[in-house]
Amino acid sequence: MKVEPSNTEILVVDDTVDNVKLLSQLLQNEGYLVKGALSAKSALRMCQKKKPDLILLDIMMPEVDGYELCRQLKKDPSTQDIPVIFLSALDHVQDKVRAFQIGGVDYIQKPFEVMEVLARVRTHAGLVTLQRALIEQNEQLKRMATTDALTGLVNRRYLADMAGKVSGNFALILFDIDDFKTINDQYGHHVGDEVLVRIAEITRRVIGQHGYCARWGGEEFLILLPNFDVKRAYDLAAGIQYEFNESKGALGAYHFTASFGVACNLGSLSFHQVIRQADAAMYQGKKSGKNRVVSSRAMESREL
Template identity: 30%
Template sequence: MFEKETYDLLIVDDIAENIKVLANILTHSNYNVRKALSGKVALRSIKSSPPDLILLDIKMPEMDGYQVCQILKEDPETKSIPIIFISALNEVFDKVRAFQMGAVDYITKPFQIEEVIARINNQLTIQKQKKLLQQEIEKRKETEEILYQSRALLASILNTSLDGIVALQAVRKPLSTHIDDFRCLVVNPVFAKIINRHRDDLVGKLVGKKIMSKIDPNLFSKLVDVVDNGGVLAEDICFKQNNQSRWYHFIATKLGDGFSVTIRDITRRKKMELQLESLAKIDALTAIANRRQFDEIIAHEWQRHQRQQQPLTLIIADVDNFKAYNDNYGHPQGDECLYQIAQGISRSVKRAGELVARYGGEEFAIILPNTSPQKAINLAKLIQKNIKELQIIHEYSPTNEVITLSLGIVTMIPSLNSGYERMINIADKALYQAKNSGKNKIVIAKPELM
């Protein structure tokens, strides 16, 4: 766990009352809050003292939030500052555009302060892990600079280096210039331990093929290319050591008619990268995929189904009368309601390759590869049934005594003439019809919507 820190936040909104309300709440949550009533004022403030995170409204006079975001992302000094849009605009187009401009998140007004704080904490955690990861990378680069020093310097640090180091010389066939193997010139204890060999069994021996095939079956041919053509080979390689898989960063540099190698254990960094990647793609409130992961997966599936000419189905679900639930039962119970619904939908969707994501607010999206309209309808009915069986009481709902869902469905065979954004718009229109026809309904997109 990280030590508690005070982070510097900048709220940009042309309505002073909006800023005041949000600033008061965030200040009590141990944030240092700065304020800007216009895009121009915000840019000057950011240039003078970059904040840790920016909460940015979209609709502002003179310069809107999109323009402010674009300027910040084009400046190398500010492009890494995370930007969360907080806006009353709730159209899919506005949200898609926000993420295209480089925003890390999008919160629709009226917002839930618990959700805002959760999303802020999530992004600040990601930023801190990135800094830690960068520090680790910078430390590695400092060690890698040693490779460009002379062989004499390499020999002097062999026995004290924390990295595995080895130098090998090419052994060529007598009647040709082809490399047949590599002879080990020097090797340090760390490298010998990594490959589970004793130094005396390596130095002076033709062990290039044996050593490299133990690390990676394709490594020998790559090292032949380094020796013959020069350059540097740098790869992250995973192989088993004492029945455990470990990650190593492997760098080979041409050295005379051979090469030198440094190898560092980066298992810890790799685990951190995987944790960071996982954290960046999970919605903090519902513990399912977030909008970022949804955008990546639907773009990938659209292209794959376009190549294969197979049907791709998208379902967008919305919690019926959720505002009334949230207003009357309170935000904490509203958050718990969204969590239970997310988990209920996830339990309904079981095929490999299918994705359930929080699309935004009380909306959820389900991506169904190679799925026909009828199968999608059957799944939608199952989802409605499972959510109803949760028996989440909603005495303030004008349509049902428990929480229910409305769902919009679209099935398309992707073509070169359109993108996945069109599919999202069609599913959204079908959902709109389901909501307007009495809620707790399933609407599959009609041909005229296509």
């Protein structure tokens, strides 16, 4: 992986102004972004404010030496992963061993050779770039494993996991886009995809921080609402239904509606049992003419 120096910020820490100026100039000539600090305390403040990608650190400094600064950086979770290259005139083996023991990644002895400094900085800057790319890749893989690619909503696996972490009551809203096959057949699958994305946008906006919405499969969506009873969930579903109806024409000549089923666990039913209740309520809404919100409680009342 190619290292772009302009994307790498280096902090040079030395109590001698000339050393800071010299190293800063060398690194800036290579394209690195460089900042300097003349004391450990100043360097610590700078790192806590904005983390550099790499630190070149002198050992022999007044008040707080380089060893102690490195120790403090490694104790702080927000700065512990910053690579530290020690620069020192100390040439004893035990000095170098100590530098590595407290978390240094390299040790350059003064007086230093310019080419050696640049080579070592280039190596560690490359490792930083690689690590950053791996972290971003892992985050992307996590998103892919838990997110529906089309709508950006969480997927059914993620929602099921979240339901397992909910303690106490929760409500579910299961809804299905009415006549979605007709939309695909008449306008094309690209329009169907636009409808799914629009559905996701509206639903996400209406539920806000109250719960989680997943694309449950195809044109079916499931909302998990922790600490909601049936009435609150019903009202929320009605609000989503209203927004869908108001969106007629927002995507052109076609419009969409959905049928909603609402159910609550009341502290005794399992997640999958509540889904079955919500599913039955939703299909009752389909049978009643579509574009309906039906709660499992209303179905129980009719059965009684």
